[in-house]
Amino acid sequence: MVETEIFFKCKACESVSVKWFGQCPNCKEWNTLVEEYKRNINVPLSIPKTNNLFDLQSIDNSKNLRLISGISEFDKLLGGGICVNSINLLTGDPGIGKSTLLLQIAGALANKSKKIIYASGEENASQIKIRSERILLSRKSLKNIKILESGNLSDILHHVESEKPDLVIIDSIQTLNYSNDNLQSPTSQLNLISSIIHNEFRKINTTFFFSAHVTKEGELAGPKLLEHLVDCVIYLRGNNNTDRRFLNSTKNRFGSTNETSMFVMNSKGFEQVEDPSILLLKDRNANIAGSCVTAIVEGINPLAVEIQSLVSKSYSNYPKRISNGIDLNRVNLISAVIDKQTKIKLFNQDIYINVVGGIKLNGNGYDLPLAISIFSSFLDSPIPSRVASIGEVGLGGELRTINGIEKMIKELNRIGFEKFLIPKNSNIKGSNILSFDNINQILKYLFNRD
Known part of the structure; x- marks a missing residue:
């Protein structure tokens, strides 16, 4: 029993x-x-009938071929295309464009005579056909894509084994079901499905792409086990109020992680952006106080971004601190360092921070440009238009170098910036490099304030 x-x-x-x-x-x-x-359940230990012990030197990895979609930014994100026989996960907010992107990828591969099965538990075939017409899939693409209106795992596996497709897209993993009376909890169902995906899908000679939901905190909905079992996890991020979308790979067994690609989403689907730095700074007004440009490294690629600050006198007992794109705790920390280590006092000021383009910054490499943008807004004094800054700020107001700073300077120089404010311990020399020990020296240089 x-x-x-x-x-x-x-x-x-x-x-x-x-x-x-x-x-x-x-x-x-x-x-x-x-x-x-x-x-x-008491399961007797059985001796495996197959030999699954291999000599590492004798393994032929030439079988790890890739499906090249032709969408260069997407292929680059995955390290050169979708690895054959891999299991991949695409997640993002509702309405951000996951289904559109997956159908566009399916269309690009189907146009190269690859067989695709698109299994949907969220939409019917007519709705998917309407989207395919909107993103202008070719007749050849439509011929090689088969739509499966089912979220049943057994049903999907049956059609995959009979059709032998090159790529299977399942939209979404949260709508999958597997009949079992003893497992009523959605989390338990997802755990079981994850186990089946790992044990059964690996045996099938095809490639899988799942879409998945996220929680209100922006994390993948469901057990962490799911992320461990798949080969690649991609987050589709952006703001529903803008057309810009960012693909970020947080896990990739066949390429670099934290790689980022930028797209513009319109009525015809996703259009790749070849030069994100130029697009992100296209509408920048350098004559406005509170604007400072820096660069971040996403994966192996640097990206120029603009940080904006608005500092105004607070008429409340509890001044506001609001941040979009930067962790609010980091904003509070840098504000406290400025208040303590300089003569600029922010204890009675409301501070609003925004990273243009809907980008979320991680790490500490943007501390210095954040501090400079706060200085600029507080003093109502714009910084020179061709000046950029990079660096971390310590609790004592000292400046510290970060990894990849030379690559960031090269990217900013490529798009037209002429002077770079960086920590002195970066040990980078050049006529356009200005090195400083602390934020007071920055304040003196840019705004002539002690």
């Missing part, structure tokens, strides 16, 4: 509890415990 054990698992730290709590006892996060089921 099969016994079913009920327990509760935290989505944040994956700790297990025998009863439900509003707050996880381990990581202290709220509302993260979900009900799961465990079946206690």
